Amino acid sequence: MNSLSQVLRHYKSTHQALPAFNIDTFEIFQAVLLAVKETKLPCIVQLSKGEDQYFTAENLFILTKKAQIEGHPIYLNMDHGKDISRLLSTVKLGFDMVHFDGSSLEYQDNLSQATDFVRQAKLINPNIVVEVEFNKISLVNSYLDPNSFTNPTQAKEFLTTTNADLLAVSIGNMHGVNTDSPEKINLELLSQIYQNLPEDKFLTLHGGSGIPLPSVQQSLQYGITKININTDLRLQFKHSLADVLSHLSSEKIYEYMIPIISDISQVVKQKLLSFSSATSNA
Numbered sequence: 001m002n003s004l005s006q007v008l009r010h011y012k013s014t015h016q017a018l019p020a021f022n023i024d025t026f027e028i029f030q031a032v033l034l035a036v037k038e039t040k041l042p043c044i045v046q047l048s049k050g051e052d053q054y055f056t057a058e059n060l061f062i063l064t065k066k067a068q069i070e071g072h073p074i075y076l077n078m079d080h081g082k083d084i085s086r087l088l089s090t091v092k093l094g095f096d097m098v099h100f101d102g103s104s105l106e107y108q109d110n111l112s113q114a115t116d117f118v119r120q121a122k123l124i125n126p127n128i129v130v131e132v133e134f135n136k137i138s139l140v141n142s143y144l145d146p147n148s149f150t151n152p153t154q155a156k157e158f159l160t161t162t163n164a165d166l167l168a169v170s171i172g173n174m175h176g177v178n179t180d181s182p183e184k185i186n187l188e189l190l191s192q193i194y195q196n197l198p199e200d201k202f203l204t205l206h207g208g209s210g211i212p213l214p215s216v217q218q219s220l221q222y223g224i225t226k227i228n229i230n231t232d233l234r235l236q237f238k239h240s241l242a243d244v245l246s247h248l249s250s251e252k253i254y255e256y257m258i259p260i261i262s263d264i265s266q267v268v269k270q271k272l273l274s275f276s277s278a279t280s281n282a
Contacts, residue, residue: 001068004075004096004129005165007042008202008225011276015220019208019271020044020077022230024051027257028237029063031264033072038265041272042073044097044226048080057090065094077131079228084117091121097129099168103136107154110134114162122163131204131226134158135170146172149189156196166202166226169193173207183210187218194223202226209235213274220275229271236267 002010011017023029023045032045047060057078064076077097081087087098100117102110114132121128135150150169159167171193172185185205193203203223208216209231216227240263244256 001071001073003127004044005127007073007075008129008165009200012202012223012225017205017220017225017227017275018042018044018075019268019275020046020079020204020226020228021233021268021271022051022079022228023047023055023060024234024237025055026063027261028233028264029060031233031261032268033067033074034261034265035268035272036067036072036074039269039272040073041276042075043268043272043276044075044077046077046079046097046099046228048078049082052078052086057086057093057095061090061093061095077129080133084113084120087117088120088124091124091128094125095128097131099131099133099166100164101133101168103133107134111158111161114158114164118162118164129166130162130164131166131168132158132162132164133168135168146186149186150193152189152192152196155193156198159201160198165200166204168204168206169224171205173205173211183207183212183215185211185215185219187215187222190219190222190224197223204228208271217274227271227275232267232271233264236264240264 021032021043036043045064047055064074067074075096078087078090078095079099080101081099082101087100091098100114102114118130121130135148149171155167171190173183202225204226205219205224206228208227208229237260240260244259
């Protein structure tokens with residue numbers, strides 16, 4: 001299996017992107033694995049603080065490494081990490097990637113801490129892929145300030161100074177899904193960021209669930225090589241759970257979960273095909 005760095009380089013050159021799926025439960029991981037087995041396409045699985053507290057990075061590591069040993073191209077990331085000691089523990093554990101989120105810090109403080117973190121992480125594992133973030137990405141239904149969008153000059157400086165591999169951009173994307181008003185991303189700004197981007201660096205689009213697919217696919221032309229998907233999976237889980245509870249009466253938990261896993265796997269499959277196949281090169 002190719003390394004994550006190799007996959008990112010190939011995807012950037014072919015204007016494709018890896019979906020990165022947040023894992024809340026074993027069932028969501030099963031759904032991702034089912035879709036990867038069917039499509040043979042690579043992806044990233046990841047968890048952030050709340051998911052780590054519930055599901056734990058150690059459990060997800062075991063599941064992911066088993067899948068890798070079996071030949072399935074699933075890579076592992078710690079998402080939105082703010083606790084440096086916890087992030088470094090996942091590097092030591094054997095994660096393929098980690099994301100240091102210093103967006104709540106002042107720019108220079110973030111730059112300094114991110115630089116030191118990347119140095120420590122790559123001393124532990126020279127092949128670790130590191131994502132950084134300096135513009136805080138808002139939640140849906142909160143105020144979106146265009147002044148908080150990523151500055152192309154700062155983007156280049158942050159990646160070059162820290163020696164990180166990926167930057168999470170803020171271009172109008174938001175965490176979550178607003179069904180009344182889909183997110184509008186600033187593709188012109190993304191193009192400027194991409195033009196300033198060093199050849200060996202990559203861009204991440206957070207909040208991929210709430211962005212219309214045509215806009216997502218356009219973003220692939222401007223250096224987006226990783227797209228985070230979380231809310232779409234959670235919404236499908238809730239919808240499928242409500243549906244199965246409405247017509248099934250059983251004491252066997254797996255009888256509830258099997259159709260839910262199947263439904264979520266279809267969402268995962270659609271993301272894999274949309275972001276990581278030739279269909280996204282239109």
